[in-house]
Amino acid sequence: MTENSQAYNSVWQLRGDSWCRLEEAADRLSRPTTTGKLKEKYVGICRDLLGTLTPLEPYWAYPGTPQFAKLQRLFAAGNYDRFSQLVSRINRALTTESYRTGDAEHSGADEHDMFPTDPRALEQQPATKKEQLYFEVLVVEAMSEAQERALRKEVRSWRRPDDEYVYELVVVASGDEAMIAARLNVNLQAVVIRRRFSHQSTRDLSALDEFVDRKVSDELADHLSPDERAQILATSLAELRPEVDLYLMTEIEVEDIAGRLGQHFRRVFHAREGFLELHLSILHGVAARYRTPFFSALKEYSHRPTGVFHALPISQGKSIVNSHWIKDMVSFYGLDVFMAETSATCGGLDSLLEPTGPLRDAQELAAETYGSRHTYFVTNGTSTANKIVTQSLVAPGDIVLLDRNCHQSHHYGMMLAGAHVVYLEAYPLTSYSMYGAVPLTEIKSKLLALRRAGKLDRVKMISLTNCTFDGIVYDVERVMEECLAIKPDLVFLWDEAWFAFARFHPVYRNRTAMTAARRLRERLQDKEYGRDYEAELSAADGAEPSDDELMARRLRPDPAKARVRVYATQSTHKTLTALRQGSMIHVFDQDFEQKVAEAFHEAYMAHTSTSPNYQILASLDLGRRQVALEGVELVQRQIENAMQLRDAIDNHPLLSRYVSCLRTSDLIPGDYRESHIAQPLRSGLRNMMTAWDHDEFVLDPSRITLSIGRTGYDGDEFKREQLMDRHGVQINKTSRNTVLFMTNIGTTRSSVAFLVEVLVKIARELEERTSEMGLGERARFEQRVHRLTAKTTHMPDFSGFHAAFRDLRGTEPTSEGDVRSAFYLSYTDSNCEYLTTDEVLTKLDAGIDVVSATFVTPYPPGFPVLVPGQVFSREILAFITNLDTPEIHGYKPEFGYRVYTEKAIEGLTAPSSNGHRPSEQEPFAVS
Structure with missing residues (x-):
């Protein structure tokens, strides 16, 4: 490709911009002057520009190889007028x-095609006017130009006016080009593999080198049978684009091949008989993903006349349309919102608490799309989803390992479940x-400490945030693999509130909970893995490795003992299309039916409203349809926009003096980056894949953390005063000297x-302001900049639970604490008092423990720095003071911190009549 391509991180934008530039240049070239x-x-x-586009265009159906070849001939012949006209039509x-009408030959010729559809027109679109939805189908077979033209003509002849969908073909001759097409062309919804294709292209693919999968090319060697090569290609395509339907066409032994390879394909056809049936199957496969059971049922319900004699006066808008004062609700929201309002769970609808109809079907489709074994819709956010999962898995006294910086819903979930938290x-x-x-x-050190203390049997779950608010992503599979080597039945809860979109990008996908769970399960079932594990055991001669040895090496779980039990909670509304509070719980748990299903149902009932919002549920159903059909395109666009934003900021001569985008190496220390690539995506897709395959942590490139210390504004000021109040730019996360754009x-x-x-x-x-500052004002500004850039804030570790809330039994002390006991002790008001920061420090200086009675959560950063039962430390107080934030939940400026009195703590730690302290008894005395 040309040098221009170096500024791009995805091909779709390079291609689009190249066509726009080509139109401008062709227009200038065609002018007489x-x-x-x-x-x-x-x-x-x-x-x-033609050189840039030439290696790309074979992988899209429009403008297609014949039309692009005509364009090149016109240019080579010097016919610049006709060349310019054709470029203009194609680019339009x-x-x-407009090419998505399926009329490739005439697309762009109509002047009405100059403007995209006005979104407001969607409201007035007649129900009878149904647009045929467009997609593309990849055919993998070596064929001549004449055969390709005949095939396209044949496919177009099968179209009917009442078809819901219309498609065009992309034809490639080799396996490596099939992989390139699947990676580049987001319009592909199906792939048809024929027997006659080569493993390697005869084209020069050097311009697309970073998109060529050498491993697949090597595996597709010519010595393999056509069936073996078809299976390898299908497996590779399914891993790259799991949402795409795969079909196989063969001329011989179709029945035998269907029996052997059927699990890799949606259908297997005989090449001489199956063309029309294949066409219908392709349309049916897309229709299956397009289906929205609950949205369709709700839409149908909204058109039925009903008499409401139980609840919801707003149902079908009846309390609004007859009102003299609130009719503007209809003009703002539209009538359909109220026509769909109901509290009924019958008449074609369904109950969220006991789904048996369209809601059940919608959740099953979501499970298929997200790669889970079960998926559940949640209508009041991921905060509730986290509590549902925790309460269904954790019993009082169970030990849970929890990221201290996770969302507050996890901390409250631990308290409700009665977990003892590490x-x-x-x-x-x-x-x-x-x-x-x-x-x-x-993580490993905490698990091993619990094992040494004889408490590993009580460890039930670990909960981590993937990815973090700032975009740091775990190697999910490795974490689970090594943890299961120590605790084979450990349950994993991955909070993916901000990561629902990751399923729909081939690089991101492997670091999602559901994909990692499936891959880990397949590995543990693999016979070769079992043999390797047995060989390792034999080589060890039965010697038990020390904890130091276990810490130093990569651990592998015992396939005979390990159980893959994984849960993910996702805020669909945060990163995909859904109404606010629309979330999902995804489950990949081998033991779900036997051990969890009943408890999960009870927890779901406990936290879910009996009057869920049906519009939220319908939006989850529609959002699932969207990502099943165009998720790859949307996520690629999201990432490219982020990278363009990074480049625009860092390459701007003025902006770069005051702000800068933090790099991967700024947010992830080198110890956790085996690849040592400072900016993986900016150095090409292949480098991004290398980092995401090997590094312990990687950075989600769609998050841009902007360092703003040189502006003299702290994060909160920059957010409120500059971005939101003055310019209407909405962001959520800030720190002392950064703001986060997503x-x-x-x-x-x-x-x-x-x-x-x-x-x-x-x-x-x-x-302008700094150039006009006087000496005094300039000194104050520079001092403020220095405080925000050079001065660092100590980041305190978790100070620990007071002994009154810890289980001190075992061979050595461990750090878990009973959050519920600590929380409910404060319900007796006489157990608590308020202390100011100075009063807390005075007590600490006197050697007196001060114990928090509440969660104390400063915003930002938004995680509890103190939890009930935790002892205060000077470092924590200094951290809160240095944050200089006006919003601290759990702290009252006029009173101070709510803490336990010395008498309350003494009452818990004093020996009881049996000689034991309450913390040494089971269950704990405080409840």
Whole structure:
């Protein structure tokens, strides 16, 4: 490709921009006034751009190989007028997507195609006017141009006016090109593999080198039978694009091949008989993913006349349309929202608490799309989803390992379940007053300590946040693998509130909980893995490795003992399409039916409303449809927009003086980056894949953490005063000297451009203001900048639970604490008092423990720095003071911190009549 391609991180945007630039250059070239050296200049530009597009275009159906070849012939012949006209027509069709009508030959010719659809027109679109939805099908077979033309003509002849879908073909001759097409072309919804394809392309693919899967090319060697090669290619395509339907066409022994290879394909057809049936199967396969059982049922219900004699006056808008005062609700929301309101669980609808109809079907489709064994819809957010999972798995007295910096819902869930919590420490990022993620060494050390103390049997679950708010992503599979080597039945809860989109990108996918669980389960079932594990045991001669040895090496679980028990909670509404509070629980638990199903149902009933919002449920159903059909495209666009935002900020001469985008190496220390690649995505997809395959932690490139210390504003000021109040830019996360921008599947290039414009405006005003500062004001500004950039804030570790709330039995002390006992002790008001910061420090100086009676959570950073039962430390108080944030939950400025009185603590630690302290009894005395 040309040098221009180096600025891009995904091909779709490179391709789109290249066509736009080609149209501009072709237009200039075709003008009569363009002569001499100017003409030579535009001839050169067009030649370079055609060179960029030539290796890309074979993998898209539009404009297609014949039309692109015609374009090249016109250019080579010097027919610049017709060349310009054809480029303009093609680019118009690509920009407005008018080619998606399936009429490839005439797309872009109509002047009405110049503008995309007005979103407001969707409201008035007649129900009778149904647009045929467009997609593309990849055919893998070596064929001549004449055969390819005949095949396209044949496929088009099968179209019917009442078909819901229309598709065009992309034809490649080799396995490596099939993988390239699947990676590049987001329009693909099906792949048809024929017997006659080569393992390696005869084309020069050097321009696409980072998209070529050499491993697949090597595996598809010519000595293999056609069936073996078809199976290898199908497996590789399924791993890359699991949502795409795969079909096999063969000429011989179709019945035998269907029996042997059927699990890899949706259908197997005989090549001489199955063309029309294949066509219908392709349409049916897409229709199956397009189906939205609950949304369709709700839509049908909304059109039925009903008489409501039980609840919801707002049902079908009856309390609104007859009102004199609130009719503006209808004009704002639209009538359909109220027509669909009901509290009924029959008449074609379903009950969220006991789904047997369309809701059950919708959840089963979601499980298939997200790769889980079970999926459950939640209508009041992932906070509730976390509590449901925790309560269904954890009984009072069970030990849970928990990331200290996780969302507060986990802390409250532990309290409700009666868990004894071992808090895990994430690595600190003191320069930015943030924490990263929990290293595997921290997790293993805690598990091994519990094993030494004889408490491993009580350890039930570990809960971690993947990915963190700041975008740090775990190697999920490795964490689970090594933990199961120590505790074979450990249950994993991965909070993926901000990571629901990751399933739909081939690189991200392997670091999601559901994909990692499936891969780990397959590995443990693999006979070769079992033989290797037995060989390792034999080589060890029965010698038990020391804890130091276990800490130093990568552990592998015993396939005979390990159980894969994984849960993921996702805020669908945060990163995918769903109404606010729409979330999902995904389950991949081998023991779910035998051990958890009943408890899960009870926990679900306990936390779920008996009057769920049906619009939220319908939006979850629709959001699932969207990602099943276009998730790959949307997520690629999201990432590219993020990278363009990074480049626009870091390459701007003014902005780069005041702000900078933190790199992977800024947020993840080198000890956790085996690849040692500082910016994986910015150095190409292959480097990103290397880092994501090997590093303990990686950075989600769709999160842009902006260092703003050089502006003199702290994070909260920059967010409120500059971004939100003045310019309407909404963000959520800040730290002492950073703000976090997140792109999502709804982010557009225009919104990225707007943000850059706002940042440049802020920088210009700052530049002007600093240039006019007097000596005193300049000194104060520089002092503030120094405080935000050079001065670091100590990041305190978890100070520990007071002994009154710890189980001190065992061969050695361990750190778990009974959060519920500590929480409910405060319900007796006489057990508590308020102390100011100075009063707490005075007691600490006197050697008196001060114990928190509440959760204390500063915003930012938004995680509890104190939990009930935790002892205060000077470091924690200094951390809270240095944050300088006005919002601290659990702290009252006029009173101070709510803590337990010395008398209350003494009452817990004094020996009882049987000679034991309450913390040595089972169950604990405090409840």
